[in-house]
Amino acid sequence: GNSVTQMEGPVTLSEEAFLTINCTYTATGYPSLFWYVQYPGEGLQLLLKATKADDKGSNKGFEATYRKETTSFHLEKGSVQVSDSAVYFCALRTYGNNRLAFGKGNQVVVIP
Amino acid sequence: DTAVSQTPKYLVTQMGNDKSIKCEQNLGHDTMYWYKQDSKKFLKIMFSYNNKELIINETVPNRFSPKSPDKAHLNLHINSLELGDSAVYFCASSQTGHREQETQYFGPGTRLLVL
Numbered sequence: 001g002n003s004v005t006q007m008e009g010p011v012t013l014s015e016e017a018f019l020t021i022n023c024t025y026t027a028t029g030y031p032s033l034f035w036y037v038q039y040p041g042e043g044l045q046l047l048l049k050a051t052k053a054d055d056k057g058s059n060k061g062f063e064a065t066y067r068k069e070t071t072s073f074h075l076e077k078g079s080v081q082v083s084d085s086a087v088y089f090c091a092l093r094t095y096g097n098n099r100l101a102f103g104k105g106n107q108v109v110v111i112p
Numbered sequence: 113d114t115a116v117s118q119t120p121k122y123l124v125t126q127m128g129n130d131k132s133i134k135c136e137q138n139l140g141h142d143t144m145y146w147y148k149q150d151s152k153k154f155l156k157i158m159f160s161y162n163n164k165e166l167i168i169n170e171t172v173p174n175r176f177s178p179k180s181p182d183k184a185h186l187n188l189h190i191n192s193l194e195l196g197d198s199a200v201y202f203c204a205s206s207q208t209g210h211r212e213q214e215t216q217y218f219g220p221g222t223r224l225l226v227l
Contacts (some may be wrong), residue, residue, distance in 0.1 A: 098167060098206075099160075102154070102155040105152075
């Protein structure tokens, strides 16, 4: 089946630090990959996506590259702000399968 | 011009009650979903409808019954509420077709607390 693994535990870092959140996946079929963000008290927002190998999704300074050889889709941002504090979810979906499989999410806390 | 909207945003109720959550999307999508987010933030799909037809029905107690009166609406009715039903329920929608199109867009969530 389809599954997504995110690194364990919250991430706490200082403003302007570099952020990486790891995401690896297993999938039956060729997946599309997504990062969603959930700000405190809000719903899920699509942050970025990539639908084929070597594609790079980017938005709001965040980037993730679809790496088929390592089955990974790590999220990065070069200089985080306090407003980036949120929970970040990696997710995948295989074509024709309506289920989005989510990782467990990572709480990111950015300290001024 | 909210794309996916849910009502109510907050719902506090007593055990044993029956309640409904409503979802509407104005994106013209043909597929809608209900997800449950537990206290640890884990998200799991519950149901999906495509053109008013149920296509995903995960292992969910039959106290939960989705209803889709048309493509733009998907409601969730919960009978005999239990403490363990406390969670955030998200509605989402997507358009079937080319893989570029099949992105799911989420509503703001309904925070259900059963006392």
